[in-house]
Amino acid sequence: MTIVSDRAFSVSRLPGFATIAVTVLVMLYLPIVLLVLFAFNAGPSPAIWEGFSLHWFPRAWANEQVKEATIRSLVIATSAAIISTSVAVLAALGTTRRRKSPGQTFVYLMINQPLMVPEIVTAVALLILFGFIKVATGYQGLGYLILAHSAFCIPFAYLPIRARLEGMDITLEIAAADLYATPWQAFRHVTLPMLMPAVAAGFMLAFITSLDDVIISLFVKSAGQDTLPTYMLGQIRRNMTVEVNAISTLLIGLTVILLTAFFLLTRERNRPQK
Amino acid sequence: MSSAAEIAAERKERRRSWLLSAPALFVLLFAASGPLLIILVYSFLPPGKYGNVEWGFSLDAWVGILYSRDIFDGTYKLADAHLTIFWRSLKLSLYTTLFTFLVGFPTAWFIATRSAQMRAVLLFLITIPFWTNLLVRTFAINQLIRNEGVVNTFLIWTGVIDTPIQIVYTDFAVFLGMTYVYLPLMVLPLYATIDRFDMRLLEAGCDLYASRWQVLRHVIVPVVKPGIIAGSILVFIPSLGAYVTPRILGGGRNMMIGNFIDLQFGAGRNWPLGAALSVTLLLAVAVALFVYVRYATRDDNRV
Amino acid sequence: MSSAIAIETRRALKEYGTGSHAVRALDGVCVRIDKGEFFTLLGPSGCGKTTLLRLIAGFETPTSGQILLHGKNITTVPPNLRPVNTVFQSYALFPHLTVADNIAFSLRMLGRSRSDVLQTVERMLSLVRLESFASRKPQQLSGGQQQRVALARALAPEPKVLLLDEPLSALDLKLRKEMQRELKRLQTETGITFIFVTHDQEEALTMSDRIAVMRSGKILQVGAPREIYNHPVDRFVADFIGETNFLSGRVEGDKIRLSSGELVAAETEGHSGSVTLAVRPEQVGICPAGTSDSLTAEIVDTVYFGTDTHCHLSLADETELVARLQSPPSGNIGLSRGEKVGIKFNPGAVQVLNE
Numbered sequence A: 001m002t003i004v005s006d007r008a009f010s011v012s013r014l015p016g017f018a019t020i021a022v023t024v025l026v027m028l029y030l031p032i033v034l035l036v037l038f039a040f041n042a043g044p045s046p047a048i049w050e051g052f053s054l055h056w057f058p059r060a061w062a063n064e065q066v067k068e069a070t071i072r073s074l075v076i077a078t079s080a081a082i083i084s085t086s087v088a089v090l091a092a093l094g095t096t097r098r099r100k101s102p103g104q105t106f107v108y109l110m111i112n113q114p115l116m117v118p119e120i121v122t123a124v125a126l127l128i129l130f131g132f133i134k135v136a137t138g139y140q141g142l143g144y145l146i147l148a149h150s151a152f153c154i155p156f157a158y159l160p161i162r163a164r165l166e167g168m169d170i171t172l173e174i175a176a177a178d179l180y181a182t183p184w185q186a187f188r189h190v191t192l193p194m195l196m197p198a199v200a201a202g203f204m205l206a207f208i209t210s211l212d213d214v215i216i217s218l219f220v221k222s223a224g225q226d227t228l229p230t231y232m233l234g235q236i237r238r239n240m241t242v243e244v245n246a247i248s249t250l251l252i253g254l255t256v257i258l259l260t261a262f263f264l265l266t267r268e269r270n271r272p273q274k
Numbered sequence B: 001m002s003s004a005a006e007i008a009a010e011r012k013e014r015r016r017s018w019l020l021s022a023p024a025l026f027v028l029l030f031a032a033s034g035p036l037l038i039i040l041v042y043s044f045l046p047p048g049k050y051g052n053v054e055w056g057f058s059l060d061a062w063v064g065i066l067y068s069r070d071i072f073d074g075t076y077k078l079a080d081a082h083l084t085i086f087w088r089s090l091k092l093s094l095y096t097t098l099f100t101f102l103v104g105f106p107t108a109w110f111i112a113t114r115s116a117q118m119r120a121v122l123l124f125l126i127t128i129p130f131w132t133n134l135l136v137r138t139f140a141i142n143q144l145i146r147n148e149g150v151v152n153t154f155l156i157w158t159g160v161i162d163t164p165i166q167i168v169y170t171d172f173a174v175f176l177g178m179t180y181v182y183l184p185l186m187v188l189p190l191y192a193t194i195d196r197f198d199m200r201l202l203e204a205g206c207d208l209y210a211s212r213w214q215v216l217r218h219v220i221v222p223v224v225k226p227g228i229i230a231g232s233i234l235v236f237i238p239s240l241g242a243y244v245t246p247r248i249l250g251g252g253r254n255m256m257i258g259n260f261i262d263l264q265f266g267a268g269r270n271w272p273l274g275a276a277l278s279v280t281l282l283l284a285v286a287v288a289l290f291v292y293v294r295y296a297t298r299d300d301n302r303v
Numbered sequence C: 001m002s003s004a005i006a007i008e009t010r011r012a013l014k015e016y017g018t019g020s021h022a023v024r025a026l027d028g029v030c031v032r033i034d035k036g037e038f039f040t041l042l043g044p045s046g047c048g049k050t051t052l053l054r055l056i057a058g059f060e061t062p063t064s065g066q067i068l069l070h071g072k073n074i075t076t077v078p079p080n081l082r083p084v085n086t087v088f089q090s091y092a093l094f095p096h097l098t099v100a101d102n103i104a105f106s107l108r109m110l111g112r113s114r115s116d117v118l119q120t121v122e123r124m125l126s127l128v129r130l131e132s133f134a135s136r137k138p139q140q141l142s143g144g145q146q147q148r149v150a151l152a153r154a155l156a157p158e159p160k161v162l163l164l165d166e167p168l169s170a171l172d173l174k175l176r177k178e179m180q181r182e183l184k185r186l187q188t189e190t191g192i193t194f195i196f197v198t199h200d201q202e203e204a205l206t207m208s209d210r211i212a213v214m215r216s217g218k219i220l221q222v223g224a225p226r227e228i229y230n231h232p233v234d235r236f237v238a239d240f241i242g243e244t245n246f247l248s249g250r251v252e253g254d255k256i257r258l259s260s261g262e263l264v265a266a267e268t269e270g271h272s273g274s275v276t277l278a279v280r281p282e283q284v285g286i287c288p289a290g291t292s293d294s295l296t297a298e299i300v301d302t303v304y305f306g307t308d309t310h311c312h313l314s315l316a317d318e319t320e321l322v323a324r325l326q327s328p329p330s331g332n333i334g335l336s337r338g339e340k341v342g343i344k345f346n347p348g349a350v351q352v353l354n355e
C-alpha cells in the first residue's frame, strides 16, 4: 500500500495522518496475528518458529483443566447472557419512548453503572458480599459467578435494544392497536419481531463480555472454579507454552464470528426504515 | 388542564415503567451497585489478623492510604511506597491517554475520510481488537516484548544484540500494553465526531488563507473537541483502574492502584486499607466523570 | 334519526399539555357524519384535523366532550375495540410482514378462521389490484403500491368507518390523481363511511360528498362541495376554497355601494352596514368600457395560463381584482396594460359576507 503520493489537492488530507493510521492498524494486528500464528507452531516456544502443526489444539483440549474451564466459561456466559438480555429487554421497554423523568434518569444511570466503576472495585466488593453469603448458606456453586456476570453484562445487552426501540416508529404499534390487536398482541406480533435483531445483538455482546471477564471472575470464584480467562492468567506465572496461544486463537475466532453476526444483524435494521 | 383519566393513565404508565425496570435494577443492586456500600463500610473497620475485618470503628485504613506508622515509636510518616504507586497510576494513565490521542486522532481522521465501503471495513478492523479478550491482547503484547519474546529472539538471531533488552516488567511495558489495549476506545468516539464533521468547513478555512496546520489547530480540533474529551475519558478511566495489564506486563514490582488493592485482599491482609483504596479510586473516577459531564453538557460544546 | 349517522362528535375538546403550556387543538367540535358518506376535513396545517381523526380512532381521549359511533358512546373505548380503521399518512406498514400478512393482521387479531382470512386477503388484494404482490415485503413496493396495501389492510376487517389522514400527500401529482379516483371507487364499492383529511382544497372538492372546513380547532362550515364553493359563510372559507376577489362596501337597499363609489346588485337580505363582497375570478366578465351596469376598471397585467387567462384589474379606488377568462372577451378589447375596460359580475355570483 503506497501511503503518500502527489495526489491532487484535497482539503481533508493532512500530511502524515495516513502514515500514522496505517502504522496503527498494522501495530494493532501484529501482536494478535503473531499470537495466532504461533498457535500453529510445531515447537514448544511461542517465539521460535519450528514448522506448522495443529497438535497444540487437541493437546490443550486433552488438558482436563482446560476442558473444564472451557465448559464452565460457556455455561456462565450463556446463562449470564440469557439473564442480562431478558432483564435488559424489559428495562428498555420501561425506559424508552416516554417523557423524560427523574426516575428514568436514575434507571439509566444504574444500568450504565458497571461501565463506569472500575472492575477491581466491584470485584473486591463482591468478594466481601459473596463471602458472607457463602458462609451463611454454605452454597459454593456457579450461581455467584452467573449473577455477577449477569449484572455487568446488562449495559451491553441494554444499549443495542434501547437504540433499536428508540429508532422504531411508534405509529406501527398504534396501527396494530387500530387493527384490533390488544396491547399484548401488539407487543407479541409487532414490537418483539422488530426488536429481535437487537435482542440477538445484545445477547451476543453480553456473551462476549462475560466470556472475556477476568477480574470479577477471579475474585468471585470459589476454589476449583477456574474460567478460561482465570486459568490462562494462572498460566502466566508458569513457563508459558503454546497451549495458551491455542486457547487464545479459539477465543479470537469466536469473537470474530459473533461480531460479524452482530454487524450483520444491526446493519439489517437500517433497511426497513426508508 | 388535563382530565382525571389522563392523570390516571400517566400514573399507570409510570408504574409500568418501574415494574419493567425492576428485574434489571434488582440484579444490578444485588451484584453491582449495592456491594459498593459494603466497601465503604469496610474502609472504617479495623483489619482482622488473618485477613477480613474485625467489628469496630477505625480510621486507620484512611490514614494508612498516605501515612505508615512506625512499628517501634508509633510515629506517622508519609508512605513513600504508596505515593509511588499512586503517582505511577496517574502518570501512566495520563501518558496512555495522551499517546492514544496522538496516534488515535490521525487514525480516526484517516478512516472517516475514506469511501463509505472502506470506512465500514476499517471500522470493523478497529472493532475486532476492541472486543477481543483483553487478557488475550495483553498476552499478545507480552509474547512480543518479553525476554524470550519475538522481538528479542529476532534481534539476537540477527546479531543486533547479545543479551535480551529488558522491556517487560517496566513502567514502559505497562504504558505500551495499556496504549495497545485501550487504543480502540480512543479511535471509536473520535471517529464518531469526525464522521459528522462538515468537510466544507475545511474548504472555508483554506479559502480564508489558513495553512493545513492552522486548519487543524483552529477548525478541526475545536469542532471535534467533544469526541476528544469522550475518547480521553474512555481511555483514562479504565487506565486508572487497570489490573490485568500491569499485572502481566508490570510484574510484581510495577504495581498500579488496581494491583495494590488486590494485594491488600491477598498477601497484604489489610482488607480495610483495600476498601479505602477502592473508595479512593472510585472517587477519582467520579471526579473525572463529573468534569466530563460538566464539559459535555455545556451548551457551547454541542455540535 | 340516529340510525343514519355513522359518527357524531359532541363538543369534542382536546388540549395537549397542562396549565399555561396547554395547546387547544380542538375547540368544542360538533359534527355529524352520515353512513356511507365520503366526508372530508379540510383546513390549513395545524387546525386540528389529525387530532379530530385520532379522537375518532381512539388514539387519544378528548379532554371533554363525546364521540358516538352509530349512536353508541365510544369516547373511552380503546382503539383495538373500535370498529374503525385508519390509513396512516406514513402508511405504517409492518416491515417484518409480507403484504398478505399485513392485510391479514387485523383478521388474525380478531381470531378469524384460517379460510376466512385467506379469502378476505384474496378479496382485498384484488380490490386494490395487487394480486401478484402478496408475498412481497412492504419495502419492496413503490409508494403508490404501499398506499394501496395500507388501504387494503384498513379495509380488510370491514370497519364501520375508515379514517384517512392526508393519505395522498406523499405521492407525486400524477399518482395522486390516480389514487384519488381509486379511493372514490373503493368507497363506492365498499359503501364504507370515509373520513378523509386533506389541506388541498381541490382534492376536497373533487372527492367529497360533504366537506367540513376547519380553522384553529373549530369547524367553520359543513356542506356539499358546490355549496361551500358558491356560498362560503365567511371570508376565511371563501379565501381557503379557491381564489376569490374581496371588495368592501355598504348595503344600500337591495344594492351595495362599493368603496369605489359604484353600485352592484347582490342578495342583501339579512345584511346591513359595512360588508365584504366575495366574487370568484371566473364569475368576472370583461366588456368594453362604458357598457351599461358595468364597473370601470383598468387592466394592470395579464397572465396567460394555457387553458385560461388571468387578468389583473384595478378599480377606480385602486381595489385589485382578478378575472379568469376562458376565451378572449368579445368586442375589440386588446387586454393590454393600461387599457380601460368595463367589468360585470355573473348573476348570483356576488356573495355578501358580514364584516
Ligand SMILES: Nc1ncnc2c1ncn2[C@@H]1O[C@H](COP(=O)(O)OP(=O)(O)O)[C@@H](O)[C@H]1O
Binding pocket: C016, C017, C023, C024, C025, C043, C044, C045, C046, C047, C048, C049, C050, C051, C052
Ligand atoms: N401531541 C401533541 N402535543 C402537543 N401539541 C400537539 C400535539 N399534537 C398536535 N398538537 C397541536 O395541536 C394543534 C392541531 O394539530 P393537528 O391536529 O395535528 O393539526 P392538523 O392535522 O390539522 O395539521 C397544532 O397546533 C399542534 O401543534
Ligand SMILES: [Mg+2]
Binding pocket: C046, C049, C050, C051
Ligand atoms: Mg395532520
